Amino acid sequence: MGDFRTDRTRYPTHPAHVKSARDRVSAVAREWGLKASMIESLCLIASELVTNAMLHAGAPRGREIGVTLVLSPDCVRLEVRDAGDTLPAVREPTNDDQHGRGLVMVGLLADRWDVSTQVVGKTVFVELDLDPSTPAKSNGVAHV
Numbered sequence: 001m002g003d004f005r006t007d008r009t010r011y012p013t014h015p016a017h018v019k020s021a022r023d024r025v026s027a028v029a030r031e032w033g034l035k036a037s038m039i040e041s042l043c044l045i046a047s048e049l050v051t052n053a054m055l056h057a058g059a060p061r062g063r064e065i066g067v068t069l070v071l072s073p074d075c076v077r078l079e080v081r082d083a084g085d086t087l088p089a090v091r092e093p094t095n096d097d098q099h100g101r102g103l104v105m106v107g108l109l110a111d112r113w114d115v116s117t118q119v120v121g122k123t124v125f126v127e128l129d130l131d132p133s134t135p136a137k138s139n140g141v142a143h144v
Helices: 016-031 036-056 102-109
Strands: 005-012 064-071 075-082 112-117 122-129
Touching: 005 016, 016 036, 016 064, 036 064, 036 075, 036 102, 036 122, 102 122
Parallel strands: none
Antiparallel strands: 005 064, 064 075, 075 122, 112 122
């Protein structure tokens, strides 16, 4: 599998679409044959990033959120794009804080994550490396 696969979907900025985005990520990752543990991580990360884009991005009303998955020979990349100017920031929550742990979780699950700004908005992306212990031909994709 030396080629790249890409899936792009846009969602209205409404909390009900967090589940839609998570379900789409799960379905595409299963279709691509990714391992269950990677699918679980991708779904958790998608939930967090899409929720952040809806609640904290500061996007103008009526704008959509884009979710892109890219499968390359080396990794899976998940991108969440919004039209807001507010950049995500990792917080250090106390034991009593009810919020603020999401990006910490993203950092623990992802091999890499960052933010790229555009003329309008930004894209938060994460990359999960495919299993390096899997033989090169399968590139971390589960074969049944």
